[in-house]
Amino acid sequence: MPDQHMNTPANPTGIGAAVRRREDMRFLLGKGNYVADIKLPNMSYGAILRSPHAHARVKSVDISATLKMPGVVAVYTGADLAADKVGGMPCAWPVVGKGDVPAKEPMRPALAQGKVRHVGDPVAFIVAETLEQARDGAEAVVVDYDELPAAVGVLDAIKPGAPAVFDDIPDNVCVDWELGDKAATDAAFKKAAHIARLSLVNNRLVGNPMEPRAAIGDFDVSRGQHTLYTTSQLPHIAKLLMGNFVLGIPQHKLRCVSPDVGGGFGVKQVHYLEEVLVTWAARKLGRPVKWVAERSEGFISDAHARDHVTEAEMAMDENGKFLGLKVSTVANMGAYLSTFGPNIPTNLYGPLLSGVYRLPAIYCEVKCVFTNTLPVDAYRGAGRPEATFCLERIVDVAAGEMKLSKDEIRRRNMLRMEDYPYQTPVLMNYDSGDPLGCMDKALAAADWKGFPARKAEAAKRGKLRGIGLCTYVEACGLAPSRIAIRLGVRGGLFESATVRVHPTGHVTVLIGTHSHGQGHETTWSQIVSTKFGIPAENVEVVFGDTDKVQFGLGTYGSRSAAVGGSALAKAADKVILKGKKIAAHMLEASEGDIEFKNGVFSVAGTDRSKTFGDIALMAHFPVNYPLEILEPGLEEQSFYDPVNFTFPCGAHIAEVEIDPETGFVKLLNYVAVDDVGTVINPIIVEGQIHGGVVQGVGQALFEDCVYDEHSGQLLSGSFMDYCMPRADSIPDMTVETHVTACTHNELGVKGCGEVGTIGSPATVINAVVDALQHLGVNHVDMPASPNRVWRIIANAGGAVK
Amino acid sequence: MQISFTLNGKPLSLDVPPQELLSELLRERLGLTGTHVGCDTSQCGACVVHVDGKSVKSCSTLAASLNGATVTSIEGLAAPGGVLHPMQQAFHEKHGLQCGFCTPGMVMSAVDFARDNPKPTPEAVRGWLEGNICRCTGYQNIVASVIAGAAAMHAKGA
Numbered sequence: 001m002p003d004q005h006m007n008t009p010a011n012p013t014g015i016g017a018a019v020r021r022r023e024d025m026r027f028l029l030g031k032g033n034y035v036a037d038i039k040l041p042n043m044s045y046g047a048i049l050r051s052p053h054a055h056a057r058v059k060s061v062d063i064s065a066t067l068k069m070p071g072v073v074a075v076y077t078g079a080d081l082a083a084d085k086v087g088g089m090p091c092a093w094p095v096v097g098k099g100d101v102p103a104k105e106p107m108r109p110a111l112a113q114g115k116v117r118h119v120g121d122p123v124a125f126i127v128a129e130t131l132e133q134a135r136d137g138a139e140a141v142v143v144d145y146d147e148l149p150a151a152v153g154v155l156d157a158i159k160p161g162a163p164a165v166f167d168d169i170p171d172n173v174c175v176d177w178e179l180g181d182k183a184a185t186d187a188a189f190k191k192a193a194h195i196a197r198l199s200l201v202n203n204r205l206v207g208n209p210m211e212p213r214a215a216i217g218d219f220d221v222s223r224g225q226h227t228l229y230t231t232s233q234l235p236h237i238a239k240l241l242m243g244n245f246v247l248g249i250p251q252h253k254l255r256c257v258s259p260d261v262g263g264g265f266g267v268k269q270v271h272y273l274e275e276v277l278v279t280w281a282a283r284k285l286g287r288p289v290k291w292v293a294e295r296s297e298g299f300i301s302d303a304h305a306r307d308h309v310t311e312a313e314m315a316m317d318e319n320g321k322f323l324g325l326k327v328s329t330v331a332n333m334g335a336y337l338s339t340f341g342p343n344i345p346t347n348l349y350g351p352l353l354s355g356v357y358r359l360p361a362i363y364c365e366v367k368c369v370f371t372n373t374l375p376v377d378a379y380r381g382a383g384r385p386e387a388t389f390c391l392e393r394i395v396d397v398a399a400g401e402m403k404l405s406k407d408e409i410r411r412r413n414m415l416r417m418e419d420y421p422y423q424t425p426v427l428m429n430y431d432s433g434d435p436l437g438c439m440d441k442a443l444a445a446a447d448w449k450g451f452p453a454r455k456a457e458a459a460k461r462g463k464l465r466g467i468g469l470c471t472y473v474e475a476c477g478l479a480p481s482r483i484a485i486r487l488g489v490r491g492g493l494f495e496s497a498t499v500r501v502h503p504t505g506h507v508t509v510l511i512g513t514h515s516h517g518q519g520h521e522t523t524w525s526q527i528v529s530t531k532f533g534i535p536a537e538n539v540e541v542v543f544g545d546t547d548k549v550q551f552g553l554g555t556y557g558s559r560s561a562a563v564g565g566s567a568l569a570k571a572a573d574k575v576i577l578k579g580k581k582i583a584a585h586m587l588e589a590s591e592g593d594i595e596f597k598n599g600v601f602s603v604a605g606t607d608r609s610k611t612f613g614d615i616a617l618m619a620h621f622p623v624n625y626p627l628e629i630l631e632p633g634l635e636e637q638s639f640y641d642p643v644n645f646t647f648p649c650g651a652h653i654a655e656v657e658i659d660p661e662t663g664f665v666k667l668l669n670y671v672a673v674d675d676v677g678t679v680i681n682p683i684i685v686e687g688q689i690h691g692g693v694v695q696g697v698g699q700a701l702f703e704d705c706v707y708d709e710h711s712g713q714l715l716s717g718s719f720m721d722y723c724m725p726r727a728d729s730i731p732d733m734t735v736e737t738h739v740t741a742c743t744h745n746e747l748g749v750k751g752c753g754e755v756g757t758i759g760s761p762a763t764v765i766n767a768v769v770d771a772l773q774h775l776g777v778n779h780v781d782m783p784a785s786p787n788r789v790w791r792i793i794a795n796a797g798g799a800v801k
Numbered sequence: 802m803q804i805s806f807t808l809n810g811k812p813l814s815l816d817v818p819p820q821e822l823l824s825e826l827l828r829e830r831l832g833l834t835g836t837h838v839g840c841d842t843s844q845c846g847a848c849v850v851h852v853d854g855k856s857v858k859s860c861s862t863l864a865a866s867l868n869g870a871t872v873t874s875i876e877g878l879a880a881p882g883g884v885l886h887p888m889q890q891a892f893h894e895k896h897g898l899q900c901g902f903c904t905p906g907m908v909m910s911a912v913d914f915a916r917d918n919p920k921p922t923p924e925a926v927r928g929w930l931e932g933n934i935c936r937c938t939g940y941q942n943i944v945a946s947v948i949a950g951a952a953a954m955h956a957k958g959a
Contacts, residue, residue: 024892025893026901027901027904028879028889028892028904028908029875029876029879029883030834030836030876031876034834034902036838209900210845210900210934210935210937262839263900263936263937265936294841295839295840516900517901684896686896687899691936691938692939694939694940718841719844719934720844724844726940727927727928727931732944733941
């Protein structure tokens, strides 16, 4: 395989260089420090007794036998939390629906109070000297349940007479939300020459980062100081939410530490009740309390994802030009609102429905519904894969009905570079992009034109071959606080960075983003390397500890480089600005004459200069320094709030072969061409896209979170039942970038973490449908498992006997 | 029960409860937390170590079965002073890891495979790694790492 990363820029450790990751060393040597690895003196272990029922009244919880068991330190129930006035788990981003009716936010206690509402809902927290003793203790708790009928499927839950998850929300509707101009969209549909229609399901997923969640609470009674070690993507938010809204711990008395975290994908951006339990119990017991999820516990306690049922209609003129889009979605919230739950299928979904197209009128309504299932929250892409799947599937259906090729219908409707900036009818103002360039590059890389020959060859072998194309746009760089606050978020969404220059010219960066696989330690060092003209190895990056880092909103929504990276660049610019003042004094020149380039401050047009290290030293030993007008030291901070979202876009193509005898879909080829803006480290960007694509392929072909529709029991609760993509499930893919710079941040970056997951489900399903179109098939729900595909073929009369 | 075995090159004698798993022994008792536990159904492979040179899932291996065995965990793979094993070096060069959680198991599994397969095809690597789940990388760079690591191991006679 040729090395695509041989081209190094002028600065071999700066922006654009394929620097190998510094964080690799500790992981490769087995020296990572994950929460489950941490052992504190006098630590106790917690186990959670969880509901086996989807919906039940808790008549009594008898802990007397457990309390007598060896090693058991304490047993807590919902009554103990209520007695301590512990608050419910907060929702950080509720939304407002039609007629200004806000989302309903029912109380979610960390331990059940009165009722359990999903399998896995916690009932008791058992703390013991060892983990085994805690688990044995949990088994000895006697709970008397009065089982109730459960509302499981999202459509079943809104049928008249469905069981109510909450007694005071009889219709199970959390919020009925809308976006877009309904009248204008209706008018567009009236003049349509053709309307394409599609019903689809976006199946429920479990994110499953490989590191199961874990939390350790610690309490220093002498200082009244709490510490929470947690597997979080955003420890500052966990601190704010838990401290302020749940446990009433003043912010200066709570430290949250997220050390090495083994994958997040949105699953770990939620503030979880286990964080509350260990923190609260540690204070009550005056000793550390540790909880680590087993994988099967993760399946019934991690936030789940997706789970939409959608009706979509596309209105077109006689040439296949899009006139309007109507989308009506029912989205599953689960039994309670998770931290960002209602925001995902609304604000992160509706505004993406214009895709990369000129689509003059869009109306979208989303009903968010409570059910007796795990709460639903963000998972890689979060709302945007669902929007892309809906739009790109109906575009393919429209192409078929209009007798246009899949690329031609897109070409006719796609935005051109000169259309940017482009205001969509659904809030978003795209700053930059070249979707047509991405698509043409992808068509060439995938040999689109050569497909009929490959299909014919496959047919000779008895295989059904299909090719799928998908374009997408993503709104990331979350988020401009003003816009986000208008959309309901309870806080700002800026990011902060501190650049600390040591007397030697070495640099420590303290930043509010959190790296859990993204390689920020390497990437942020590259930004500093370019800014200061120093080698990246002279830079250390600190994150994930609220006592060390000033503040930060963390890592989610492909925001880290666009928002955190921009904050870092701005802080570095402030250092350079101060450095120029110091240099001007040292060089006896006016500040305006000082230039800074490649690590050297010089007087323009002369050979007089000082290095970055000289300036750093002088700032700390100010012997020749303008102390009367300038403070000593060289440390600057920036809080950066973006003016707009960033809009990566791209085109993906997949090729599949279906064995009609088994229904097995084999993915043969995958091409991704993405505009992620400026690429800081090409090898890391490519790795992010690889991983993202495979997660989306997982949804399209393998993964499915399934509940029994009556009992609400989780049927896919382990890696034996939930089909994760494996190394042998997929082929090597081709990844290319097609960069247009973001126009509103200094680095020009857009984001690369989610593009793969956003494009790939629709790409793969479009290919599967293409392979089956001769049977009159116009849609296949996900996952396109052998069972499902075989049945579709059999029902169409195409099965081989 | 009393067992004696070699761990990362050092002889060790221990009293182990009959139900103790190798992963628990390494992580909880011996503080070797490089071996990870990512599932409870022997599916994910984050816990892979070598017993007598062969990769095994330590979450499904009883410590009591190790009497007389030679065990190598990820901590025992690099040369003294943190000089990376050729397979570790290949994972670094090819960006074969992201969050690092599956990495120790991946590397240990790959080393076992590469000993018998100096020039594996991508398909062979993908087939072998079927028992190691990675959620971050999409496997592509892991496959490239294993191929490069295998070549380096045999070039150096490792």
